[in-house]
Amino acid sequence: MFPCVNQIPRAFLFSTDERNQHMLPIRNITRSRHLKTVPLFAGLFFVQTHATYAQETTTTAKVAPATQYQPSPVPDRIILTWNGNPATTQSVTWRTATNSGPGVAEIVTADAGPDFESSARRITALTERLTTDLSEAHFHSATFDGLSPDTLYAYRVGDGANWSEWFQFRTASQQPEAFSFMYFGDAQNDIRSKWSRVLRAAWTDAPKAAFMIHAGDLINNAEADQQWGEWFGAGAWMNAMVPSIPVPGNHEQAKVDETTRRLSHHWRPSFTLPENGPAGLEESCFTLVYQGVRIIALNSNEKHQEQAEWLDGVLSENKEKWVICTFHHPLFSTGKDRDNAQLRAIWKPVLDRHRVDLVLQGHDHTYGRTGLETPVGSANVASGVNVKDTFSGTVYVVSVSGPKMYTLQRHPFMPRQAENTQLYQIIHVDGDRLSFEAYTATGELYDAFTLNRQSDGTNTLVEQIPDTPERLRPPVQSAPAKKASEVLK
Protein backbone atom coordinates (compact mmCIF):
# COMPACT_ATOMS: atom_id res chain seq x y z
CA MET A 1 0.00 0.00 0.00
CA PHE A 2 2.80 2.43 0.88
CA PRO A 3 6.04 2.96 -0.97
CA CYS A 4 9.06 1.47 0.71
CA VAL A 5 10.79 3.70 3.24
CA ASN A 6 13.68 4.46 0.89
CA GLN A 7 11.29 6.01 -1.58
CA ILE A 8 9.70 8.45 0.86
CA PRO A 9 10.76 12.04 0.25
CA ARG A 10 13.27 13.12 2.86
CA ALA A 11 11.06 16.00 3.94
CA PHE A 12 8.47 13.55 5.20
CA LEU A 13 10.84 11.47 7.30
CA PHE A 14 11.82 12.26 10.87
CA SER A 15 15.38 13.30 11.47
CA THR A 16 17.35 11.05 13.81
CA ASP A 17 16.65 13.39 16.70
CA GLU A 18 13.00 13.56 15.83
CA ARG A 19 12.83 9.78 15.64
CA ASN A 20 14.43 9.47 19.01
CA GLN A 21 12.10 12.06 20.40
CA HIS A 22 8.99 10.48 18.96
CA MET A 23 9.93 6.85 18.84
CA LEU A 24 8.89 5.41 22.20
CA PRO A 25 5.79 7.23 23.47
CA ILE A 26 3.17 6.66 20.79
CA ARG A 27 1.03 9.30 22.49
CA ASN A 28 3.64 11.91 21.57
CA ILE A 29 3.55 10.87 17.95
CA THR A 30 -0.14 11.53 17.66
CA ARG A 31 0.47 15.03 18.95
CA SER A 32 3.38 15.79 16.63
CA ARG A 33 3.19 18.72 14.25
CA HIS A 34 3.99 16.32 11.39
CA LEU A 35 0.75 14.49 11.83
CA LYS A 36 -1.25 17.69 12.08
CA THR A 37 0.26 19.23 8.98
CA VAL A 38 0.66 16.14 6.82
CA PRO A 39 -2.13 13.79 7.87
CA LEU A 40 -1.94 11.83 4.64
CA PHE A 41 1.45 10.53 5.71
CA ALA A 42 0.50 9.53 9.23
CA GLY A 43 0.63 5.90 8.28
CA LEU A 44 4.11 6.33 6.89
CA PHE A 45 5.36 7.81 10.12
CA PHE A 46 3.98 4.91 12.12
CA VAL A 47 5.61 2.48 9.72
CA GLN A 48 8.91 4.27 10.05
CA THR A 49 8.63 4.58 13.81
CA HIS A 50 7.78 0.94 14.41
CA ALA A 51 10.42 -0.28 11.98
CA THR A 52 13.09 1.66 13.86
CA TYR A 53 11.86 0.44 17.25
CA ALA A 54 11.73 -3.20 16.17
CA GLN A 55 15.21 -2.97 14.72
CA GLU A 56 16.65 -1.56 17.93
CA THR A 57 14.96 -4.04 20.27
CA THR A 58 16.05 -7.07 18.28
CA THR A 59 19.68 -6.04 18.48
CA THR A 60 19.62 -6.06 22.31
CA ALA A 61 21.37 -9.09 23.75
CA LYS A 62 19.33 -11.40 25.97
CA VAL A 63 20.31 -11.01 29.59
CA ALA A 64 21.96 -14.17 30.88
CA PRO A 65 19.99 -16.02 33.58
CA ALA A 66 23.01 -15.82 35.89
CA THR A 67 22.76 -12.04 35.66
CA GLN A 68 18.99 -11.78 35.78
CA TYR A 69 18.71 -14.02 38.85
CA GLN A 70 21.93 -13.01 40.58
CA PRO A 71 21.56 -12.57 44.34
CA SER A 72 22.57 -9.24 45.86
CA PRO A 73 22.89 -7.92 49.41
CA VAL A 74 19.32 -6.66 49.04
CA PRO A 75 16.88 -9.43 50.06
CA ASP A 76 14.80 -11.17 47.41
CA ARG A 77 12.72 -14.39 47.19
CA ILE A 78 10.99 -13.28 50.39
CA ILE A 79 8.21 -15.66 51.33
CA LEU A 80 5.95 -16.15 54.34
CA THR A 81 5.24 -19.70 55.51
CA TRP A 82 4.53 -21.33 58.84
CA ASN A 83 6.40 -23.86 60.87
CA GLY A 84 4.31 -23.26 63.97
CA ASN A 85 0.86 -22.06 65.03
CA PRO A 86 -0.44 -19.47 62.51
CA ALA A 87 -2.15 -17.62 65.37
CA THR A 88 1.05 -16.95 67.30
CA THR A 89 3.96 -17.45 64.87
CA GLN A 90 5.01 -16.43 61.40
CA SER A 91 8.04 -17.65 59.48
CA VAL A 92 9.81 -15.81 56.70
CA THR A 93 12.55 -16.94 54.32
CA TRP A 94 14.64 -14.85 51.95
CA ARG A 95 17.76 -14.87 49.80
CA THR A 96 20.85 -12.67 49.61
CA ALA A 97 24.31 -12.74 48.14
CA THR A 98 26.93 -14.46 50.25
CA ASN A 99 28.70 -11.16 50.96
CA SER A 100 25.75 -9.71 52.87
CA GLY A 101 25.81 -9.39 56.63
CA PRO A 102 24.10 -11.86 59.01
CA GLY A 103 20.38 -12.16 58.28
CA VAL A 104 18.06 -10.39 60.69
CA ALA A 105 14.33 -9.74 60.73
CA GLU A 106 12.37 -7.03 62.52
CA ILE A 107 8.72 -7.11 63.53
CA VAL A 108 6.34 -4.67 65.15
CA THR A 109 2.60 -4.27 65.52
CA ALA A 110 1.51 -2.34 62.45
CA ASP A 111 0.32 1.21 62.94
CA ALA A 112 -1.20 3.77 60.60
CA GLY A 113 1.47 6.26 61.62
CA PRO A 114 4.84 5.95 59.87
CA ASP A 115 6.99 5.84 63.02
CA PHE A 116 6.06 2.28 63.99
CA GLU A 117 9.59 0.95 63.46
CA SER A 118 11.02 2.56 66.56
CA SER A 119 9.52 -0.19 68.72
CA ALA A 120 10.39 -3.09 66.39
CA ARG A 121 11.81 -6.30 67.77
CA ARG A 122 14.80 -7.82 65.97
CA ILE A 123 15.59 -11.53 65.67
CA THR A 124 18.52 -13.32 64.06
CA ALA A 125 17.88 -15.66 61.15
CA LEU A 126 19.28 -19.11 60.48
CA THR A 127 21.42 -18.87 57.35
CA GLU A 128 22.42 -21.65 54.97
CA ARG A 129 24.54 -21.46 51.86
CA LEU A 130 23.17 -22.90 48.63
CA THR A 131 25.26 -23.50 45.56
CA THR A 132 23.03 -23.52 42.49
CA ASP A 133 23.62 -23.93 38.78
CA LEU A 134 23.81 -20.13 38.52
CA SER A 135 25.35 -18.80 41.71
CA GLU A 136 26.10 -19.12 45.39
CA ALA A 137 23.56 -17.59 47.71
CA HIS A 138 22.59 -17.33 51.34
CA PHE A 139 19.06 -18.36 52.30
CA HIS A 140 17.85 -16.94 55.59
CA SER A 141 15.03 -18.30 57.72
CA ALA A 142 13.41 -16.55 60.69
CA THR A 143 10.35 -17.34 62.79
CA PHE A 144 8.58 -14.64 64.73
CA ASP A 145 6.95 -16.18 67.81
CA GLY A 146 4.92 -14.97 70.75
CA LEU A 147 2.63 -13.05 68.40
CA SER A 148 -0.91 -12.01 69.30
CA PRO A 149 -3.72 -13.73 67.38
CA ASP A 150 -5.72 -11.80 64.79
CA THR A 151 -3.25 -8.92 64.80
CA LEU A 152 -1.73 -6.96 61.94
CA TYR A 153 2.07 -6.89 62.04
CA ALA A 154 4.71 -5.11 59.99
CA TYR A 155 8.07 -6.78 59.35
CA ARG A 156 11.18 -6.42 57.26
CA VAL A 157 14.22 -8.58 56.55
CA GLY A 158 17.81 -7.74 55.76
CA ASP A 159 21.27 -7.54 57.28
CA GLY A 160 21.04 -4.29 59.23
CA ALA A 161 22.29 -2.21 56.30
CA ASN A 162 20.26 -3.50 53.37
CA TRP A 163 16.58 -4.02 54.10
CA SER A 164 13.44 -5.14 52.36
CA GLU A 165 10.49 -2.81 52.50
CA TRP A 166 8.14 -3.19 55.47
CA PHE A 167 5.52 -5.82 54.68
CA GLN A 168 2.34 -6.46 56.62
CA PHE A 169 0.56 -9.69 57.55
CA ARG A 170 -2.23 -10.64 59.93
CA THR A 171 -1.93 -13.55 62.34
CA ALA A 172 -4.72 -16.12 62.41
CA SER A 173 -7.43 -16.07 65.03
CA GLN A 174 -7.21 -18.77 67.70
CA GLN A 175 -10.88 -19.50 67.05
CA PRO A 176 -12.59 -21.04 64.03
CA GLU A 177 -13.48 -17.94 62.02
CA ALA A 178 -14.34 -17.41 58.39
CA PHE A 179 -11.49 -17.07 55.90
CA SER A 180 -10.57 -17.69 52.27
CA PHE A 181 -7.51 -19.25 50.70
CA MET A 182 -6.16 -19.83 47.20
CA TYR A 183 -5.16 -23.15 45.63
CA PHE A 184 -3.03 -23.62 42.52
CA GLY A 185 -2.17 -26.71 40.48
CA ASP A 186 1.14 -27.03 38.66
CA ALA A 187 2.89 -23.78 37.65
CA GLN A 188 5.91 -25.62 36.21
CA ASN A 189 6.52 -24.10 32.74
CA ASP A 190 6.84 -20.57 31.34
CA ILE A 191 6.51 -19.56 34.94
CA ARG A 192 7.44 -15.92 34.55
CA SER A 193 5.79 -15.39 31.23
CA LYS A 194 2.51 -17.31 31.52
CA TRP A 195 1.95 -18.48 35.11
CA SER A 196 2.33 -15.10 36.79
CA ARG A 197 -0.95 -13.82 35.34
CA VAL A 198 -2.87 -16.65 37.02
CA LEU A 199 -1.36 -16.02 40.43
CA ARG A 200 -2.05 -12.32 40.16
CA ALA A 201 -5.60 -12.80 38.88
CA ALA A 202 -6.28 -14.93 41.95
CA TRP A 203 -4.90 -12.25 44.21
CA THR A 204 -7.10 -9.58 42.67
CA ASP A 205 -10.12 -11.78 43.45
CA ALA A 206 -9.03 -12.66 46.99
CA PRO A 207 -6.53 -10.05 48.20
CA LYS A 208 -7.21 -10.89 51.84
CA ALA A 209 -6.76 -14.63 51.38
CA ALA A 210 -5.20 -16.28 54.41
CA PHE A 211 -2.74 -18.40 52.43
CA MET A 212 -1.92 -20.00 49.07
CA ILE A 213 -1.67 -23.76 48.52
CA HIS A 214 0.66 -24.88 45.74
CA ALA A 215 0.00 -28.55 44.96
CA GLY A 216 3.43 -29.40 43.58
CA ASP A 217 5.46 -28.92 40.38
CA LEU A 218 6.16 -25.29 41.11
CA ILE A 219 9.02 -25.57 38.64
CA ASN A 220 10.05 -27.96 35.85
CA ASN A 221 13.69 -28.79 36.62
CA ALA A 222 14.34 -29.40 40.29
CA GLU A 223 17.73 -27.69 40.50
CA ALA A 224 17.24 -24.92 37.92
CA ASP A 225 17.82 -21.68 39.80
CA GLN A 226 16.38 -19.66 36.94
CA GLN A 227 13.03 -21.43 37.32
CA TRP A 228 13.00 -20.90 41.07
CA GLY A 229 13.78 -17.25 40.35
CA GLU A 230 10.84 -17.10 37.96
CA TRP A 231 8.52 -18.68 40.54
CA PHE A 232 9.52 -16.26 43.27
CA GLY A 233 9.41 -13.36 40.81
CA ALA A 234 5.84 -14.20 39.81
CA GLY A 235 4.72 -14.11 43.45
CA ALA A 236 6.89 -11.06 44.22
CA TRP A 237 5.47 -9.04 47.12
CA MET A 238 2.38 -11.27 47.32
CA ASN A 239 4.63 -14.00 48.72
CA ALA A 240 5.83 -11.61 51.40
CA MET A 241 2.27 -10.77 52.51
CA VAL A 242 0.22 -13.95 51.97
CA PRO A 243 1.75 -17.13 53.45
CA SER A 244 2.30 -20.13 51.17
CA ILE A 245 1.76 -23.83 51.78
CA PRO A 246 3.69 -25.71 49.07
CA VAL A 247 4.04 -29.46 48.59
CA PRO A 248 6.67 -31.05 46.35
CA GLY A 249 5.71 -32.62 43.02
CA ASN A 250 7.72 -35.01 40.90
CA HIS A 251 9.43 -32.06 39.25
CA GLU A 252 10.85 -30.95 42.59
CA GLN A 253 12.58 -34.34 42.66
CA ALA A 254 16.15 -34.30 41.36
CA LYS A 255 17.72 -37.31 39.70
CA VAL A 256 20.38 -39.12 41.72
CA ASP A 257 20.70 -42.13 39.41
CA GLU A 258 18.43 -44.10 37.08
CA THR A 259 16.22 -45.35 39.92
CA THR A 260 16.69 -42.78 42.67
CA ARG A 261 15.32 -39.27 43.11
CA ARG A 262 15.64 -36.82 45.99
CA LEU A 263 13.99 -33.55 46.95
CA SER A 264 15.49 -30.48 45.27
CA HIS A 265 18.33 -28.79 47.14
CA HIS A 266 16.28 -25.59 46.77
CA TRP A 267 13.27 -26.82 48.74
CA ARG A 268 14.35 -26.60 52.36
CA PRO A 269 16.47 -23.45 52.03
CA SER A 270 13.63 -21.68 50.16
CA PHE A 271 10.82 -22.41 52.62
CA THR A 272 10.42 -22.60 56.39
CA LEU A 273 7.75 -25.27 56.86
CA PRO A 274 6.62 -27.53 59.72
CA GLU A 275 8.80 -30.48 60.63
CA ASN A 276 6.02 -32.50 62.25
CA GLY A 277 5.74 -35.25 59.62
CA PRO A 278 7.42 -38.67 59.43
CA ALA A 279 11.20 -38.78 59.80
CA GLY A 280 12.97 -37.99 56.56
CA LEU A 281 10.08 -35.91 55.23
CA GLU A 282 10.69 -32.74 57.21
CA GLU A 283 9.12 -29.73 55.45
CA SER A 284 7.53 -31.90 52.76
CA CYS A 285 4.92 -33.79 54.82
CA PHE A 286 3.32 -31.79 57.62
CA THR A 287 0.15 -30.47 59.17
CA LEU A 288 -1.05 -27.16 60.58
CA VAL A 289 -4.36 -25.70 61.76
CA TYR A 290 -5.77 -22.43 60.51
CA GLN A 291 -8.95 -21.11 62.19
CA GLY A 292 -10.71 -24.44 62.59
CA VAL A 293 -9.37 -26.07 59.43
CA ARG A 294 -6.71 -28.76 59.55
CA ILE A 295 -4.44 -28.61 56.53
CA ILE A 296 -2.43 -31.75 55.78
CA ALA A 297 0.36 -31.60 53.20
CA LEU A 298 1.66 -34.93 51.94
CA ASN A 299 4.68 -35.74 49.79
CA SER A 300 3.34 -38.11 47.12
CA ASN A 301 6.84 -38.78 45.74
CA GLU A 302 8.06 -41.18 48.41
CA LYS A 303 7.48 -43.06 51.68
CA HIS A 304 3.78 -43.63 50.95
CA GLN A 305 3.26 -46.25 53.64
CA GLU A 306 4.99 -44.19 56.34
CA GLN A 307 2.82 -41.23 55.47
CA ALA A 308 -0.35 -43.33 55.53
CA GLU A 309 0.43 -44.40 59.09
CA TRP A 310 1.30 -40.86 60.12
CA LEU A 311 -1.86 -39.54 58.44
CA ASP A 312 -3.98 -42.09 60.26
CA GLY A 313 -2.51 -40.92 63.56
CA VAL A 314 -3.01 -37.23 62.81
CA LEU A 315 -6.61 -37.75 61.72
CA SER A 316 -7.39 -39.98 64.70
CA GLU A 317 -6.47 -37.14 67.03
CA ASN A 318 -7.94 -34.34 64.92
CA LYS A 319 -10.45 -32.07 66.62
CA GLU A 320 -10.91 -29.52 63.84
CA LYS A 321 -14.21 -29.34 61.98
CA TRP A 322 -12.74 -29.34 58.47
CA VAL A 323 -9.84 -31.38 57.05
CA ILE A 324 -8.22 -30.49 53.74
CA CYS A 325 -5.38 -32.58 52.30
CA THR A 326 -3.07 -31.50 49.53
CA PHE A 327 -0.51 -33.51 47.58
CA HIS A 328 0.70 -33.70 44.01
CA HIS A 329 -0.20 -37.04 42.38
CA PRO A 330 -3.99 -37.37 42.14
CA LEU A 331 -5.85 -40.39 43.50
CA PHE A 332 -8.24 -40.09 40.56
CA SER A 333 -6.25 -39.04 37.56
CA THR A 334 -7.70 -36.68 34.97
CA GLY A 335 -4.92 -37.47 32.47
CA LYS A 336 -4.97 -40.36 30.07
CA ASP A 337 -2.88 -43.38 31.18
CA ARG A 338 -1.75 -41.64 34.36
CA ASP A 339 -3.53 -43.71 37.01
CA ASN A 340 -1.80 -43.78 40.40
CA ALA A 341 -3.29 -47.09 41.51
CA GLN A 342 -0.63 -47.93 44.08
CA LEU A 343 -0.87 -44.55 45.80
CA ARG A 344 -4.67 -44.78 45.84
CA ALA A 345 -4.49 -48.25 47.39
CA ILE A 346 -2.36 -46.96 50.25
CA TRP A 347 -3.78 -43.51 50.99
CA LYS A 348 -7.44 -43.57 50.07
CA PRO A 349 -8.58 -46.05 52.75
CA VAL A 350 -7.14 -43.67 55.36
CA LEU A 351 -8.87 -40.66 53.81
CA ASP A 352 -12.13 -42.66 53.66
CA ARG A 353 -11.89 -43.87 57.23
CA HIS A 354 -11.66 -40.33 58.53
CA ARG A 355 -13.98 -38.78 55.93
CA VAL A 356 -11.55 -36.08 54.84
CA ASP A 357 -13.56 -33.24 53.32
CA LEU A 358 -11.44 -32.03 50.42
CA VAL A 359 -8.31 -33.20 48.58
CA LEU A 360 -6.42 -30.69 46.41
CA GLN A 361 -4.01 -32.14 43.83
CA GLY A 362 -2.12 -31.41 40.61
CA HIS A 363 0.12 -33.32 38.18
CA ASP A 364 -2.31 -34.02 35.32
CA HIS A 365 -2.40 -30.58 33.61
CA THR A 366 -6.16 -30.73 33.21
CA TYR A 367 -9.08 -29.99 35.54
CA GLY A 368 -11.38 -32.47 37.21
CA ARG A 369 -13.53 -32.40 40.33
CA THR A 370 -15.54 -35.20 41.89
CA GLY A 371 -18.76 -35.04 43.84
CA LEU A 372 -19.07 -36.89 47.15
CA GLU A 373 -19.56 -40.15 45.31
CA THR A 374 -16.18 -41.69 44.76
CA PRO A 375 -15.47 -45.35 45.41
CA VAL A 376 -14.58 -46.29 48.94
CA GLY A 377 -11.23 -47.92 49.55
CA SER A 378 -8.69 -48.60 46.88
CA ALA A 379 -11.10 -49.60 44.09
CA ASN A 380 -9.99 -48.25 40.81
CA VAL A 381 -11.88 -45.87 38.59
CA ALA A 382 -13.29 -48.43 36.19
CA SER A 383 -14.98 -50.74 38.67
CA GLY A 384 -15.24 -48.63 41.78
CA VAL A 385 -17.87 -46.21 40.65
CA ASN A 386 -20.12 -49.03 39.56
CA VAL A 387 -19.83 -51.31 42.55
CA LYS A 388 -19.63 -48.79 45.37
CA ASP A 389 -21.72 -49.63 48.39
CA THR A 390 -21.25 -46.34 50.14
CA PHE A 391 -19.75 -42.92 49.49
CA SER A 392 -16.39 -41.72 50.68
CA GLY A 393 -17.71 -38.22 51.26
CA THR A 394 -14.47 -36.72 50.02
CA VAL A 395 -14.25 -34.26 47.12
CA TYR A 396 -11.12 -34.68 45.00
CA VAL A 397 -9.86 -31.88 42.78
CA VAL A 398 -7.13 -31.85 40.13
CA SER A 399 -6.19 -28.48 38.71
CA VAL A 400 -3.47 -26.73 36.74
CA SER A 401 -2.36 -23.11 36.87
CA GLY A 402 0.59 -23.10 34.44
CA PRO A 403 0.45 -23.29 30.65
CA LYS A 404 1.45 -26.94 30.11
CA MET A 405 -1.64 -28.86 28.95
CA TYR A 406 -2.45 -32.57 28.73
CA THR A 407 -5.32 -34.58 27.24
CA LEU A 408 -8.32 -35.12 29.50
CA GLN A 409 -9.41 -38.49 30.89
CA ARG A 410 -13.17 -38.33 31.30
CA HIS A 411 -14.85 -39.72 34.43
CA PRO A 412 -18.58 -40.08 34.98
CA PHE A 413 -18.12 -39.20 38.65
CA MET A 414 -16.51 -35.83 37.84
CA PRO A 415 -19.30 -33.34 37.17
CA ARG A 416 -16.91 -30.68 35.91
CA GLN A 417 -13.73 -31.15 33.91
CA ALA A 418 -11.61 -29.05 31.58
CA GLU A 419 -8.59 -29.18 29.36
CA ASN A 420 -6.53 -26.47 27.71
CA THR A 421 -7.35 -24.10 30.58
CA GLN A 422 -5.21 -22.35 33.20
CA LEU A 423 -7.13 -22.04 36.45
CA TYR A 424 -6.98 -20.78 40.02
CA GLN A 425 -9.23 -21.71 42.91
CA ILE A 426 -10.58 -19.76 45.85
CA ILE A 427 -11.97 -21.70 48.81
CA HIS A 428 -14.00 -20.02 51.56
CA VAL A 429 -14.66 -21.63 54.93
CA ASP A 430 -17.32 -20.21 57.23
CA GLY A 431 -18.65 -22.30 60.11
CA ASP A 432 -20.57 -25.29 58.73
CA ARG A 433 -20.07 -24.21 55.13
CA LEU A 434 -17.14 -24.68 52.76
CA SER A 435 -17.50 -23.12 49.32
CA PHE A 436 -15.18 -23.82 46.41
CA GLU A 437 -14.78 -21.76 43.26
CA ALA A 438 -12.51 -22.42 40.28
CA TYR A 439 -11.78 -19.55 37.91
CA THR A 440 -10.12 -19.50 34.52
CA ALA A 441 -6.99 -17.39 33.99
CA THR A 442 -9.26 -14.70 32.58
CA GLY A 443 -11.33 -14.53 35.76
CA GLU A 444 -14.42 -16.42 34.61
CA LEU A 445 -16.10 -18.71 37.14
CA TYR A 446 -15.69 -22.24 35.78
CA ASP A 447 -16.71 -24.53 38.63
CA ALA A 448 -18.30 -24.13 42.05
CA PHE A 449 -19.86 -26.19 44.82
CA THR A 450 -20.64 -25.84 48.49
CA LEU A 451 -20.21 -28.43 51.23
CA ASN A 452 -22.63 -28.12 54.14
CA ARG A 453 -21.72 -29.89 57.35
CA GLN A 454 -24.59 -31.87 58.86
CA SER A 455 -25.23 -32.62 62.50
CA ASP A 456 -24.10 -36.23 62.01
CA GLY A 457 -20.69 -35.04 60.79
CA THR A 458 -21.26 -35.83 57.12
CA ASN A 459 -21.45 -33.26 54.32
CA THR A 460 -24.04 -32.53 51.70
CA LEU A 461 -22.83 -31.07 48.42
CA VAL A 462 -24.64 -28.36 46.48
CA GLU A 463 -23.55 -28.16 42.84
CA GLN A 464 -23.12 -24.60 41.56
CA ILE A 465 -21.49 -25.25 38.20
CA PRO A 466 -21.98 -22.17 36.02
CA ASP A 467 -23.97 -22.49 32.84
CA THR A 468 -20.96 -22.26 30.55
CA PRO A 469 -19.71 -24.89 28.12
CA GLU A 470 -17.10 -27.39 29.16
CA ARG A 471 -13.71 -26.21 27.99
CA LEU A 472 -11.90 -28.69 25.75
CA ARG A 473 -9.04 -28.49 23.30
CA PRO A 474 -10.20 -27.35 19.89
CA PRO A 475 -10.78 -30.46 17.77
CA VAL A 476 -7.99 -31.22 15.34
CA GLN A 477 -9.24 -30.41 11.86
CA SER A 478 -8.66 -33.28 9.50
CA ALA A 479 -7.49 -32.25 6.07
CA PRO A 480 -10.11 -32.50 3.32
CA ALA A 481 -9.87 -35.66 1.28
CA LYS A 482 -7.76 -35.21 -1.80
CA LYS A 483 -9.11 -35.84 -5.23
CA ALA A 484 -7.80 -38.99 -6.79
CA SER A 485 -5.86 -36.91 -9.29
CA GLU A 486 -3.98 -35.16 -6.41
CA VAL A 487 -2.82 -38.30 -4.68
CA LEU A 488 0.83 -38.98 -5.22
CA LYS A 489 1.59 -42.39 -6.43
Ligand SMILES: [Fe+2]
Ligand atom coordinates in the same frame (compact mmCIF):
# COMPACT_ATOMS: atom_id res chain seq x y z
FE1 LIG B 1 3.73 -33.61 38.11
